[in-house]
Amino acid sequence: MKRFRLHTAASVVLAAALALTGCSGGGGNEAKPSSDQGNNSGGNQAGGGQQVTLSMHSWRVEDTEGYAKLIAAFEAENPNIKIDFKPFKATEYNTILNTALQSDSGPDILQLRPYATGAALATAGYLEPLDNLPGISNIPKEVLAGATGKDGKVYGVPLTLSTTQFFYNKKIFDDNGVSIPKSWDELIAASKALKEKGIIPISFGAKEGWLLSLSHGVIAPASFTNGYMDKLLKGESDLKSPEFLKSIQRMQELIPYFPENFVGLELNDMRTLFATGKAAMFINGSFEMEGIKKLNPDLQLDFFPMPTDDGKQVITTWVDGSYAVNAKSKHKAEALKFMEFMTTKKFGELYANQFKMISPIPGVSAEDPLVNRLTELTQTNATPYLMIVHFSEGNPTTKKTLENALQGMYLNKLTPEQVVDEVQKSAATWFEPFKK
Structure with missing residues (x-):
């Protein structure tokens, strides 16, 4: 290997x-x-x-x-x-x-x-x-x-080495004529089609903050094109950039395809919805595969990497x-x-x-x-899982700041613009490239 x-x-x-x-x-x-x-x-x-x-x-x-x-x-x-x-x-x-x-x-x-x-x-x-x-x-x-x-x-x-990606139920996709998304627009279209048939498109919960930064770690790279990551880590761009803002807006754009009362759901709820076939997709880590299969050994489990805006596919990784x-x-x-x-x-x-x-x-x-x-x-x-690999310092950490701000957004207390403001303020207190 x-x-x-x-x-x-x-x-x-x-x-x-x-x-x-x-x-x-x-x-x-x-x-x-x-x-x-x-x-x-x-x-x-x-x-x-x-x-x-x-x-x-x-x-x-x-x-x-x-x-x-x-x-x-x-x-x-x-x-x-x-x-x-x-x-x-x-x-x-x-x-x-x-x-x-x-x-x-x-x-x-x-x-x-x-x-x-x-x-x-x-x-x-x-x-x-x-x-x-x-x-x-x-x-x-x-x-x-x-x-x-x-x-x-x-x-x-x-x-x-953990990964995060979209898990999906192959049977639900096949039975409803849904193809693996190759772009953000196709992901939204697939979610709409599933919802119209009474299926929860994405099993998601906002009660536990770490799940929000993890999900953002999957969604965000779709908009991190044109060398944005390289520029960010050099301090040539920041977390108020159009690319990072777009990643938060997309987290908001997915709300119609989450379960009802998703703000009160935690990991066990999310896992159960997906494993029992009530939800078609599940944004989570490779560490969930064993638990999902234990809940439902017959589940036709598969995954797809995140399609990016420049026609590529990425999978988020970290130690x-x-x-x-x-x-x-x-x-x-x-x-x-x-x-x-x-x-x-x-x-x-x-x-x-x-x-x-x-x-x-x-x-x-x-x-x-x-x-x-x-x-x-x-x-x-x-x-890389941006918030763990590069932005897990600060007091509170920038990762935790993102999680709290996303919870605020899902409770309709913050806009995406306010979320990125909070995250940038946190990172600016300790991230050396932002102090140039």
């Missing part, structure tokens, strides 16, 4: 933007991988000795069953190491984790938010550097960038989380052993097939053809 590329018009700028702040914990001494550790006090060497239980935290409650299988594979090879996997609700995870780390009661292994959010934990000294970890060099640098600090050190092993080691863990050698396992092709294949996700480990292919198609598109038609 080809190496992953986060394809943008400004790859050099992307690489610089991903060099996030970080510092080592544990008195500044970089931990060596388990194979270089030697014996711990009490004889707790990673490969043998008395049994150790590692705590492992995540924001993926829905993945508990799948993680049990991954952990079982690791424990079979490391019988002296047990892992206690404890997930939390995604919207509560950051607060719970930060509180635990600040009180020195954090987990041994923690799921790390990508880019700036995760890097903030490295800045605070909570994470152990992983540069000397066996296998880490097998992962492409542009993928490792999602967990890399400004000091150039790597603080997490990437779990997956969606890594796993890191707590710098104050009492069992670093054992935790690093699990990190090393995560860099192997065996883990990559287990993960890709269990969760129907794209593994960042080179050479891994999945049993699911949809996963392999998504993998191919990440190599040829990818564009």
